[in-house]
Amino acid sequence: MLKYCPVCYTEFETEENVCPQCGGPLKKPLTEEESEEWLELLMTEIRA
DSSP states (O other): OEEEETTTTEEEEOSOSBOTTTOOBOBOOOOHHHHHHHHHHHHHHHHO
């Protein structure tokens, strides 16, 4: 399963929940829809 490390910004194909590179927690990567929602929220915050 592809997982993403929010600490070192790297994706890994692994079943583990700990990043093999930095030891941070691995999470499932965002879907395209989730990415768009976060980007929209970020842009709204920047304009505020």
